Amino acid sequence: MEFDPQRLAQARHLVVFSGAGVSAESAIPTFRDALTGLWENFDPARLATPQAFREDPALVWGWYEWRRMKVLQARPNPAHLAIAELARRVPRLTLITQNVDDLHERAGSSSVLHLHGSLHHPKCFACNRPFSGELPEPLLPEQGCSLEPPRCTGCNGKIRPGVVWFGEALPPHILKEAFKAAGECDLLLSVGTSGLVQPAAQIPQLALEQGACVVHINPQPQTCTKPEEYSLVGKAGEILPQLLRQAFA
Ligand code: OAD
DSSP: OOOOTHHHHHOSEEEEEEOHHHHHTTTOOOTTTTSOGGGTTSOHHHHSSHHHHHHOHHHHHHHHHHHHHHHHHOOOOHHHHHHHHHHHHSSEEEEEEOOOSSHHHHTTOOSOEETTEEEEEEEETTTOOBOOSOOOOOOOOOTTOOOOOOBOTTTOOBEEEEEOOTTSOOOHHHHHHHHHHHHHOSEEEEESOOSOSTTTTHHHHHHHHTTOEEEEEESSOOOOOSTTEEEEESOHHHHHHHHHHHHOO
16 A cells, blocks of 8 residues: 555644654765764764763764764755645644754754754753853864863863763653654654664654554665555655645645
């Protein structure tokens, strides 16, 4: 059975659950691809942990500043724009993302639930207070540069990226809101995610269990185990605009 795009037009509460694949067409390297160039000898598990920051804050901060620079240079792609447009077409849309960039917001989406935090909201490693200073324009680092993190204006602790690291809990209020939306929606689009990272990966599963229709959009075919589960094979930046055209022609 094929997914009927009309179901998009009929959805009362649509959830879009996005992953790194949505930003791939904006040339944002995915988590694992981000370790290229001079970074390729590093293990992501070594860089994306509190332990790594404790041992070498300048190395970890430098890597994240390099990623932030990539994001600032990038622009939203047709997938981000189609998701923002969908919010104007359906009665209710909840956007849940695993991405730490701000490309959904720059495409016009609001109230985005960032399960894994954001590159753009650093905070103090010591006191957890949001960083209130100005981050420099990230001209540097070039690939491979260590960069001394700025200091907290409150306690002089080191500033860390506002992302969720391995071994850290997801923000509980955001996770709760995301699970609630997944349990209540009638249609969920799971876009550009490998669905491997827990607990985020439970979100499409939960929607299916609660009787919603779930559509995976990914160049890699996804295994569908339920009658109300579909796999649309292709790039998000092509499939999403096409679905919009077909649903709201
Ligand atoms: P992954 O890097 O695990 O998976 C990206 C998915 O996007 C893959 O399934 C690709 O096939 C797919 N993809 C690639 N190009 C695409 C395109 N143009 N259109 C649609 N899909 C495309 O990324 P996530 O599932 O987001 O966690 O990974 C989840 C988490 O793993 C990340 O948030 C990060 C990482 O560890 C943290 O940082 C906590």
